[in-house]
Amino acid sequence: MNNNVRVRFAPSPTGYLHVGGLRTALYNYLFARKNGGVFVLRIEDTDRTRYVEGAVENLVGSLQWAGLEFDEGPGAPGDFGPYTQSERTELYREYANQLIEEGHAYRSFITPEQLDEMRKENLAEEAITERIRKDRNLSADLVQKLLSENRPHTIRLKAPLTGEIAFKDIVRGDIRVPAEAIDDQVLLKSDGYPTYHLANVVDDHHMQISHVIRGEEWLPSTGKHVLLYQALGWNIPEFAHLPLLLNPDKTKLSKRQGDVSVEDYRSKGYLPEALVNFVALLGWSPADDNERLSMDELIDAFSLERVGKAGAVFDQQKLEWFNGQYVREAPIEQRIAMCSPHLEAAGYTLPEPETLATIVEASTKYLTFPADITEHAAVFFTADATPESEEAKQVLETEDAITVVSALRRNLEGLEDWTADNFKAEVKSVQKETGIKGKNLFMPIRVALTGSMHGPDIPLIAEVFGKEKTLARLQG
Template identity: 35%
Template sequence: MTKLKTRFAPSPSGLLHLGNVRTALFNALLARRSQGIFLLRIEDTDQERSAEEYVEALMEDLRWLGLGWQEGPEVEGEVGPYRQSQREPIYRAYFQRLEAEELAYPCFCSPEDLERVRKRQLAAGQAPRYPGTCARLAPEEVERKLAAGLKPTLRFRVPLLATVEFEDLVRGPQRFATGDIGDFIIRRADGSPAFFFSNALDDALMGVTHVLRGEDHLTNTPRQILLLQALGLPVPRYGHIAMIVGNDGAPLSKRHGSRSVRELRETGYLPEALCNYLARLGHHYEDTDFLDLDALAAKFDLNRLGRAPARFDLQQLHHWQREALAHQDLDTFGQWLAPVVAQQVPADKYQEFVEAVRPNVVLPEDARHWATVLFGEELVLKEPVLPVIQEAGPTFFTQALVAVDSCGTDFKALTTQLKQTTGAKGKSLFLPLRAALTGELDGPELARLLPLLGTGRLRQRLQNCMHPERSLTTY
């Protein structure tokens, strides 16, 4: 029985973003679920746009996410090389075969010629497709054009009056008339293979059995099936997953909060959070618990892949970030925060700080904020807290100072005494206290924050709230 094999085949022309990482994740989960093979292939035939730095970056991103590959660069295997730029002799042999069998022909039409035809077809209400201008050039005419120095593309000869049918793993039965396709380019004028050709050929030669890719490739699939059938090569099973969109329904972009995986990693998102979020973006899991990769793979089901566009929701990503953080032990959590806050937090208070802020941290920047609040020399009071402080009045803060002198940083004793001396309780007690000490109206438990602030800072901040006639914007 043939072992299931999926693949991820990026072009190294930029950093990986959420859309292509989700494609990699789905293919990796499908392979892992079936104890199959996840293959990585670098599609770098466009040398002008491809860069080695992006190859290194994408491999680093995949490994960071836990999406290791069983075949591909640096791992290798029996069907390499796994960079298309190193497979030129293979492509050349198949080009020659297609030409010898008259399944492909040279095309001398210039881009300007093709654009004029395209405009005429659109004006006539027709779908743009190549009209076959060079399909029947006599051999002598071909030789004359070559001798004149013209550089032709190579077009695949699409069968007339045929139908391409296949069962899409996501979208069900698909049917395409070849008359709507037109002969398409498989080799560019510079001799490099076109995507249609190299992508399909490599899938077949590398034994890929299942291809999950974006729905924008759906119309490419009949062309690639025709190619592989003409060459007598195996055709993978294709599934076209829904695109990711923003809240406005437009394709996901930076204005929706989309960033590269590298940017997300540098911001502090955890790989487990991204995997849990992306696995559910266009794929339904009955289990809403936080899952590791093995569990995500075990419950991955092609029948649960949706056809409707998947909407990116930053709040959902933050939910899974919180879940991922909750599954870390305290030491790991502290090490994760250390590069951002270790210099601000006194070493002897670091463990207490980590325990105090943990429930209120989604990203390291959140911890930096609390480190500044607790250990900064100047506290910034924002507009929302000023009315709370002013409403509490000077007497409240005078009594709070007395309570600090009596109880120090013992939160329970301090608030009990303050309640007795002021009559304040509930929000009227706790909200002005929090506002005065932290400049915020919510946050970590005050009982944990008071020992971190120390009696010196407690006194200073309470004293600054005793004079409402002074500006409370900053101090």
């Protein structure tokens, strides 16, 4: 494929970026990068009733957080701007009028109130369509008279009444839509703003979009778009419609089932690498079935031919697994940066950098989210080692426990070079000296030092505590 590939992600600024939108943006981005093409961000804000202030900034911020840098769009000027549809309305009106002049569209004077009334009367959709289409046959004189009276009106597509519309979809193959299944879609609303259908086609043509990669929910509208391309005499881009994202119960992923926005996951401590890796596999799979993929690896492996038709289940537990993997494998500097704010928020005073690094390293294997550090690193900050439970208390009361703790304290008193490795060596010496091993050896030491039966590696705890504090805890 050559470098004439141009794709776009075209969200509406109606709130936060949905994870489904993130997947659409990601697939467009991967396809562009794989093929040396251009990734465009276009803001489709023609539905002013749903516009949310600040949504554009949030969309851009979420894409950048996820590592999806667009080549053209708001704040990234290109040769095909502006990239916000509300700034392009004259262009849409021009083409709406051209469609009327060439017999592919007509002015409809049926009001929204009349349509509502027809639906309240439980008229069949076929009857409503028949009523709407009567305006196809209004005489030019009557149309001019109604316009001179400033009668509100829309401009509708004059869909064919017979035949079929055929197009090819990269994911779904050849598709044929019978003409009777296509209604006379509104192209220009009475307020002068275009609907999605007209603006989408005009912009994709003018921005030289080569591939339209979008969600399956737009598949039923594609026949209308093909009609518009044909009516305007334009080349039709290639289409690829992505499968739905589903809840575990196979219903469409929605807010009613929990978090669905990128901002939700970001605020809960999911890393962009984890979310992107997980979302990439919702409907697409690499040829070698490898699941752990960096952005560069995703770009190298991606192809639209490996996108499936079936809906993809959003497995929250799998996403958490991915996040844990990426958190635990992050460089220590990144882990410290991620975890430190949570320790401070919990009221802990951060120690000097080397000790903080040891605390984070010791706690890392328990982390799924950076916030988990407050639970698993608590032993390093508590003032005493009071047993956390009756079971923990009983651990220290056995004869083996008394022997182990006493012997270890005695051996440690002479230890000069206080490190985790040297502490570990002294524990082994106690094992040889007493013959006590396994749980009977380690559990009393853990409870004596921390009061807990679970937690980070004991030698690392001792290293952070230092000699004086460790001996004091072993004294009881």
